[in-house]
Amino acid sequence: MATTAKVAFFKNEFVVELDDGRHLEQSDLQALANDLYRAGVHANNIEYEWRPGHRMITAGQQVALRAALRHQEKKYQGLSIAA
Secondary structure, three states, X not given: OOEEEEEEEEOOEEXXXXXXXXXXXXXXXXXXXXXXXXXXXXXXXXXXXXXXXXXXXOHHHHHHHHHHHXXXXXXXXXXXXXX
């Protein structure tokens, strides 16, 4: 079963709550995608949420994060096939 992530944006950082209780914080989308991949999150298992006091994640940021995570998935999938 894949891990689900809820992503919010607070004080110029992406704050992630995973369904297993872990939390991640990252200011860079590429680094966040790498962290999410290592945590077992797939691109289609990301939810974006807004909370009072937080900024909403823009559509561009949402697309960029999913694309970066898909890139991680394909990059490492190719390595496992080659092995």
